[in-house]
Amino acid sequence: MEVSRVIAASPSTVWALLAQPQRWPEWGPSVRAVECDDAEIRVGTGGRVRTAVGVWLPFTITSVEHERAWDWQVAGFAATGHRLDVVDNHHTRVAFTMPVWALPYGLVCKLALRNVDRLAAVAPAV
Numbered sequence: 001m002e003v004s005r006v007i008a009a010s011p012s013t014v015w016a017l018l019a020q021p022q023r024w025p026e027w028g029p030s031v032r033a034v035e036c037d038d039a040e041i042r043v044g045t046g047g048r049v050r051t052a053v054g055v056w057l058p059f060t061i062t063s064v065e066h067e068r069a070w071d072w073q074v075a076g077f078a079a080t081g082h083r084l085d086v087v088d089n090h091h092t093r094v095a096f097t098m099p100v101w102a103l104p105y106g107l108v109c110k111l112a113l114r115n116v117d118r119l120a121a122v123a124p125a126v
Helices: 011-018 021-027 105-122
Strands: 002-007 031-036 046-051 056-065 069-074 081-088 091-097
Touching: 002 105, 011 021, 011 081, 011 091, 011 105, 021 031, 021 105, 091 105
Parallel strands: none
Antiparallel strands: 002 091, 031 046, 046 056, 056 069, 069 081, 081 091
16 A cells, blocks of 8 residues: 655655654654664664654664665564655655555555655755
8 A cells, every 4th residue: 555645845855854763753643753873774774763652663774775765664564665756856756655454554654744745845955
């Protein structure tokens, strides 16, 4: 399953929001805090996230295509995929992917996309 939104920002600007772990709580409704030593994700980046219900869970970034996509595992399970598609120099389609069994989580992802859109609108161009 996938939810997506076209955001009026360059892929570089959107990537800066999605690929910096310390920024995840700004746009991710299910992430309240992040502990991670890396400023930007790479394959193998790890740490832990505090969920909306207050539980800390370990995470590991499992794949990265710079300014294009990244995947991760949370608590050892494959979690949401993050994809960017260039629409043009000033618009990026952002998609979050998840397994069909996670259908209710699609609502959380829609909120996250709205937050990314809001943050990208005020972010300095990268």
